[in-house]
Amino acid sequence: MYRLIKALSIVCILLFANFARAQVCTGTFGQPLINQTFGQGNNTDNWYGPLAQYAPGASTSTTFKGPPGSIPTNLTANQSGLVKTPATPGNPYSIYWQPHADHTGDSNGLMLLIDGIATKTVFFEQKMDDLCPNTLLRLSIWVLNTNSAAANAQPPNMILKVIDPNGNLLGNASTGNVTADGMWHQYTLDFSNANNSTVTLQLVNDTPTNSGNDFALDDITVRACGPGIAPFFNLNNTALNMCEGNTNSFTVNANISPEYANPVYQWQENKGTGWVDINGTTTKQATINFINQPAGTYQYRLITAINGNIDKVFCRAVSDPITVTVNPLPVARAENFGPFCNGSTIQLNASGGTTYSWTGPNGFTSAAQSPTIINATKAMGGEYTVQVTANGCTSPASTQVIVSDPLAITTNIQTAAICEGKSIQLAASGGTQYLWQPATGLSDPESPNPVASPIETTVYSVTVTKDGCSGTAQITVSVNKNAMADAGADQKIVNGQKITLNGKVSSDVTYLWTPADYLDDPTKLNPVASPPHDITYTLYATSNLGCSSSSDEVNITVYPKVVIPNTFSPNGDNVNDTWNIPAAASFPNPVVKIMNRYGNLVYQSTGPFKPWDGKMNGKDLPPAVYYYSVYLNEDFQTYTGWLMLVR
Template sequence: MYRLIKALSFVCILLFADFAEAQVCTGNFGQPLINQTFGQGNNTDNWYGPLAQYAPGATTFTTFMGPPGPNPSALAPNQSGLVKTPATPGNPYPIYWQPHADHTGDTNGLMLLIDGIATKTVFFEQKMDDLCPNTLLRLSIWVLNTNSATANAQPPNMILKVIDPNGNLLGNASTGNVTADGRWHQYTLDFSNGNNSTVTLQLINDTQTNSGNDFALDDITVQACGPAITPYFNLNNSSLNMCEGNTNSFTVNANILPEYTNPVYQWQENKGNGWVDITGLTTKQATINFSNQPAGTYQYRLITAINGNIDKVNCRAVSDPITVTVNPLPVARAENFGPFCNGSTIQLFASGGTSYLWSGPNGYNSTAQNPTIINATKAMEGEYTVQVTANGCTSPASIQVLVHDPIIITTNIQTATICEGKSIQLAASGGTEYLWQPATGLSDPQSPDPVASPTETTTYTVRVTNNGCSETAQITVHVNKNAKADAGVDQKIVNGQKITLNGKVSDDVTYLWTPSDYLDDPTKLNPVASPPHDITYTLQATSNLGCSSSSDEVNITVYPKVVIPNTFSPNGDNVNDTWNIPATASFHNPVVKIMNRYGNLVYQSTGPYKPWDGKMNGKDLPPAVYYYSVYLNEDFQTYTGWLMLVR
């Protein structure tokens, strides 16, 4: 018997499904006549109720668990409740009650959470009133399987059923198994309400178990099939963009398929406060006066119905809106940071838009937002205007550009020549501030007329400033060097030797050595000198450019010729009785040493030389060959050799 009943039920479902599918909408389904969203929650509560407060017209035949909700925080079979998410705090079965927002993604939007049972019963009804008779309607519901896929629980399955006030069936359809994929699923049923203005939606549980069968409902809507209305503006546009200050009107029209029999029309406008009929606009094509509207968004739609039904909300077709956007005029700004200096770069700035068009003196134009104009001249002075555009709307802004007169610098000289050690007055005019560079040799580098005393030829650059603008000029001061003489370092020679003087002078001078004694040519810079005695030579240099002369001296020390005898006879005959070296008298601290053939020191004289008398410690030394070393000073090498003592 159970199998027979189940088979008959299946056949009935197929028949009703075929009935529903036979209802074909030749236009389209318009705005929802009924929209059951189950209301809005808040940021604190978890459970909400009663149901009638949040879902007018809805009735649940389950046990409704209003606030504060079930304890523990989960539903038992055949219980329901309004929640923001199936995963309510404290839920002991998280694998069965997954977190999810309502169908629209609103974290505070409510849904009806249901724990289904195995018995095929009506668990939910939604009454729908004020429908237009003899209308093809579409019922839509959204269903969420609240279990996770890992729970492997029996999915919910339900039948959508619509009845008239007498309980007669108007249409039904099965959802089939609602997949546990964490997504909302939409199910629809198309039906005709016949002569009924009131119908009732019934949701029937069709899952044969209590295990699993957990789901949520949201956004139950009913839409009427009516003509497909495609409104448009003139030129077949679906939207218009205008600017503040617009003085034009526009035409609205619509394509309608199929038309109602004996149709009437009404255009509506929404300026942000809801839809309002536009007085007098009751034709399919109409002209809307739209001059000087403030910035904002304006929507227009067409309503059509059979004559006599235009005021019945559920008996008319409503188009989607078409939009007019009035864009504000951009707040155009133009500026610069002048005045500008002659030859500098003029920088203009603009803001307030997305594109820019500049114009100015001498036919100037630019599309840059912040254009630059190089090499500013007085001719570039004047008013510059920029057209600033944003969202197709344009506003102008203007700015004055000032260019200072060029600075004209006057200097007292451009070039001058001075002798080394002398000074010269520099002077510049044409501004209010001055800066000379380099500062080397200047009395005051910030003075308009400093005194310059350079030691080398120098080009001075003066920066002259007036009204923040600067120009430069140059003065070159050539420095002629004073005559410089360098006679070289003092030198020493032995009598009879020659030496070349190492004279040096600066450029462009005349020179002469004095005295000319013992010089081969006193007019040569490096003459050869052969003095027989000590002498001082002076190199005199005279500038050929009229600058100072100079002189320098060099001392030549002439040592006597060193002669060392190799024999003497200290026998008391007053002839060659001592060993004497006459040249030692010209040296301050000569050191003379005499050794015997064994290397023993037998005589030494340190300081003024004392001739050797052939004795050692007052006793005569025997005739023999002796060996000497003679040190005169650092200019001479030590003399060594032998001598013969004869008796």
């Protein structure tokens, strides 16, 4: 009897499994009830763990490797771990592993990497609770054969399996051999949970070898079959665009196929912080109050279920969202680069949008962002307005254009003359801004009335500006030089000589030498002087233009005439008893030397000159011819010659 019951049970289970596989979803499989992505990694590590942290609800019967870090570098049979890529750093067999990102292509997305064994082992399991009875569900997995084609290894093969709490089979499907083509492959299993509110998802290894049975899992999902829901706005639009400050209420509706028996509805809204029910919108067609909504993105979706199941997450169908975008009003700006002068070009500019529409005086219109108006007239002045549009929203801005008449510039003088070192007041009028050039010699080049103190004749140009207009005027300031007298360098002469004074003066002056003593003509610039003694002459210069006078002095040093006697008789008769050079007394440090015919020094006078008495060391020298050298100063050559001593 026991054997019969057991046999009948097996037959019933098989018949139910075949029935589950035979069911067809006449609507659509909705949003995931379970979405196992295995989490997110970082930019540095490749290995991660524990599994519960990165994949809540998942478990594995393989030996799990972790925690985060650079080891282990590879797996052995019946081991698993969370990685960003199967080609782990340091893997000694890296050429046989796929260097691949997760199923979505995210370089930091994680996957579950498994090195399978040759026995049928449940290497992944996840439990689902709170299911509605008799729901058709779809289990979906993505699998990557992590062996490269170069490895020529046994491909992985696995079974998708679902069991009830008693271990009874609700459905299964085989993946077959997963090709080592460097691509992720998706496999699905459709099953019914019958009257069970809890089921367990299992993935079973079905490869008869340990060699090359390496694979990765990612993005395991379970979706419930429900009606297909196509929500829309108003006249079948799936998206609405509005402008801030001009938002309107709208209608939402949906096409649903097939409908639940005795269905109920709930519209939800997501303003960026998650989905919430909209109070009072429990019909398929509903009106959404959308007045005065700020800029942002708003999503809407419809939930439908059999009456009594609307609050059960796993017992209802949820549509894809439809979106309302409220665009901010553009920050419109209008400006001009005026004021402008008659005849110039008016330049307008707008910003803040993608399209522009200008209007202005005299019927002006333009669609340019920065329009120009040539040959400006006074009639073109006034307010210009632009409508700035971005994302279908428009804001106005305006700018006031001023067109001014040409300037009437006046100056206090056109030409002026000043003496060197003096200054003069310049003045201009007719504007609000002034700029004088060159700035040299001006107290303030930006003043309308600067003080000018040039050192030479200068033409000053002033640019006058007012209300976008500008003009120039000129003032010439001539600089008359002050009288300049230069009497020349000091000179030295010998009594009886004449010398020409080297006077110099600036132009347009009257000059005179004083004193007039010993000058051939004191009114000449270069008179001839023949003074018998030292004298100072002064050259006076007076400006004929009324500028400053000047004077300068020159010193003339007059030395006495040098006479050197060639004979003397030191015989005691008081007549010509010494050899004397009268002019030597005028020099402070003459040097006088006397040698005999053999070149021996017999007398020397250094300092104030002392006449020679014909003696050497107090003894009379014999009559003879002697030779002398006389040095007076640097202005005279050394005198040399002979003298006769007689007794």
